[in-house]
Amino acid sequence: MKKRNLTAIILSTAMLAGCGSSTSSSATKTYRFAADQDITTMDSAFATDPTSMNALHATNEGLMAVGKKGDTVAGLAKSYKLSKNRKVYTFTLRDNLKWTDPDGKTTPLKAQDFVYSWRRALGQASEYAYMFSSDGAGIKNADKLVELGTKATKKQLATLGISAPDDKTVKVTLERPCSYFLDIMTFSCFYPQSEKYITKWGKSFATDAKHLLTCGAFQATNWVKSSKITFKKNNNYYDKKDVKIDNLTMYLNQDPKTSAANFEAEKVDFATINSSLVDKYKSNKAYTQFAQGYVYYININFKKKLLANKNIRAALSYAINRKDFTSNVLKDGSQPIGGMVGRTIAYNPKTHEDFRKESGNYVAYDLKKAQSLFDKGLKELGMKSASLEILYGTDESPENTVAEYLQHAFSQLKGLKVDVKASTRQGRIQKQDASQYDIALQHWGPDYSDPTTYLNLGLSNNSNNRGKYNNPKFDAAMKAAQKESDAYKRWNDLLKAEKIEMKDYAFIPLFQKGAAALQNPKTSGLIYKMALSSPYTFTYVQVK
Structure with missing residues (x-):
């Protein structure tokens, strides 16, 4: 599958040098990230804020994914074909894709999970429903469905330009060619969802770590709202060989001063800081700046x-x-x-x-x-x-x-x-x-x-x-x-x-x-991107 270059920054030891400790040992390697906002939802159909998207991106993936260089690469789909008129994408999913529940039980991830997820986002009038329309991906009939919102019937939702001819094939039809279509497929609102699982748990779905499914690099293990969310490596992830850390911890709703203090105390590996702290840390070798x-x-x-x-x-x-x-x-x-x-x-x-x-x-x-x-x-x-x-x-x-x-x-x-x-x-x-x-x-x-x-x-x-x-x-x-x-x-x-x-x-x-941020120089591989998916990708993080 052809890779597409995007604006991305790989925050690594190539950028940073200096002293610092990490939470690595011969047994486990944990990366600790301080987020300045809270998670508002772990339902990919409704996430709109960066912190929620970061957490969702750690646990889920779309047809396309973010590569090691910050480029757009094959995700849950191993390949695709594009029609001559550039309006029909036919994706073939990877073999043996799996959903993993909190108990470690797995179920097959199928093409129909994409169809269900996309229809659900439009049918429930999610804030990012416009991403399916001409204001985003330009998927066939999405404009009409966005206008209908929650009034759209099942029959009308079925007209959306996505279908699953079989368990491994996702066919997407556009209103017109879209030059950034593959890139936009990394965005969280286009992730698949399991109708069976969401129906089973209803309003409890995605409200805590006990009611989440994962198909990505990590699996949520505990979620204390406004405090922290922890993840472990998902051994059922198709690309698990590239996941080099065992655990990921995101501290939530951290103000910059707290994050900086925790960094100095070697409690976190990455902390964004604000203008009031720049003068204090700008000569620190762990300090870095990057454009957003x-x-x-x-x-x-x-x-x-x-x-x-x-x-x-x-x-x-x-x-x-x-x-x-x-x-x-x-x-x-x-x-x-x-x-x-x-x-x-x-x-x-x-x-x-x-x-x-x-x-x-x-x-x-x-x-x-x-x-x-x-x-x-x-x-x-x-x-x-x-x-x-x-x-x-x-x-x-x-x-x-x-x-x-x-x-x-x-x-x-x-x-x-x-x-x-x-x-x-x-x-x-x-x-x-x-x-x-x-x-x-x-x-x-x-x-x-x-x-x-x-x-x-x-x-x-x-x-x-x-x-x-x-x-x-x-x-x-x-x-x-x-x-x-x-x-x-x-x-x-x-x-x-x-x-x-x-x-x-x-x-x-x-x-x-x-x-402006502080990063532990004993870590590498954290990817920041200006556009698509989520701001940060943790899949390729390494801890020495």
């Missing part, structure tokens, strides 16, 4: 009279000194971003130029211009002053730091009173869906290596377009790209779409996140 795919941005509520004014939106963008914030506040390798599409995610099919570089920079810091635009906007609205509230989630680090900085930056505009509203991630989403906010701080990580993974957020019918931005010209450009079979013409359609969106100040991009 997350683009942080301001989501604007277009239903608010003040923010529906383009000059007001432009004023807010010009009032932000992104370089100062990333260099002097975050200090973790984050970089200012000039548009909604992240760097090193997608490249011109002819020139191989990065989309971000080719599309250009649509932001700048100019406080004088910001004030002029703000005054003009107020005059157009018949207002002499205005107030603005910044909504953010306290459990979405570093959004609290972003909120504080933006409050100060926007307060420099004469005539604008700025307040902040702290909530949780879920509370933020609820307020946005109810249109009970002015602007909200959000971030978006790429689901696959294509500009549309970011640009789809601006579509008028996209469920994640919570500010209700609506521009028919933008929708038309995106629709043209969706229908275009010529890769270069499609690329230009997407460049046009981002230009429309950015000139409209549909969103206000802030920065592309960097990460």
